[in-house]
Amino acid sequence: MIIYRKLVRAPLVYIKRYYASDTKQKLLRVGVIGMPNSGKSSLINCIIQQKISAVSHIPHTTRISCDGVYNIDDTQLIFTDTPGVVSYREGHRLNLSKAHIRTPRRLDGSIDIAAVMVDVNHKKTRNFIDSNILDIIHNLEPLPCILIMNKVDLVKRKEDLLSITTLLTEDRLKDEWGYKPYGGYKKFKECFFTCAKTGEGIDPLMDYLISKAKPERWIYSEDAITDLSMEFQISEVFREKLLVLFGQEIPWQVQQETILLQEDQDGCIHVHQQLQWPKKSQCRYVESKFELLHNESMRELEGLLGCNVNLNLMIKNKKRMLRNDYG
Helix, strand or coil: CECCCCCCCHHHCCHHHHHCCCCCCEEEEEEEEECCCCCHHHHHHHHHCCCCCCCCCCCCCCCCCEEEEEEECCEEEEEEECCCCCCHHHHHHCCCCHHHHHHHHCCCCCCCEEEEEEECCCCCCCCECCHHHHHHHHHHCCCCEEEEEECHHHCCCCCHHHHHHHHHCCECCEECCEECCCEECCCCCCEEEEECCCCECHHHHHHHHHHHCEECCCCCCCCCCECCCHHHHHHHHHHHHHHHHCCCCCCCCCEEEEEEEEECCCCCEEEEEEEEECCHHHHHHHHCCHHHHHHHHHHHHHHHHCCCEEEEEEEEECCCCCHHHCC
16 A cells, blocks of 8 residues: 555645635745755754755755645645855856856746745854845845754854844945945844754744744645655655765765655555665765664654654766766
8 A cells, every 4th residue: 555644745735725725815925035055954853843855964865846735724834945156157167057046036027925944153154144145135126034043952152142133133234346245134123042953033033934924825734744746855854864964975976766655554664765876886885884874764754654664775886977876
């Protein structure tokens, strides 16, 4: 029996959009943007209370845009997670896909409010809003924009937060030589201090966003939490573990395929996942930590699926892989 209970969400998420009759529903679409590793995915995972996006200490972990859905009473909040903002030049240098680079720049028309995340523990970047992000904000005007200062738990001198806030809520000036090395955006509607890891500061942020929701039919169904298919969420579990356990090109040159996703009569879900690399040496490297990869992935899958998981993990060498195969 192929499982549908919790696994297949994407094909059903639009049902209420067309058949809901409750005109009291409210909706707010929030676009979350920021530099790589500022904590965007961690924040959304914390709000949704389920990991829908891979998270690691490696920059550019998030590669595509996805929605996280939070429903409370008559209000639906949709959080659009986006890849970390980089310049076109930096993106090309890092060999990032065009979609990776362009996605944060194409939020216009799909969101109601923009949320800019800043890692306040990163001393080299916390005193200014990146010029690429400023360009995005200005292009989104007159949409409202809020500032989320994340990782406040790591800031030893809490009084520093006041001076950082002052800098980031003043316009970053620009002359013929470019932007000044400090400053931000003076039109931020609100500023929030959060720790996505512990949930600190999330309640005031959520209260504010709920208050800004406007009467509109929900886009997603009542039980939806994301627009991602379950197969993609499963592949993200493995990609996250590869990012954490391995370095170099291993996480970036993997091709994944979910061969089997099935529930048995005892409620146990059987997952057969195939991971492929273009080089035999890469396969051997992954096989050297196979047991750790298997056990960590199975533990994460059981949390995602909410039941026991029987994982069959296969490592294979596939020659002549194209770049589009990676993922």
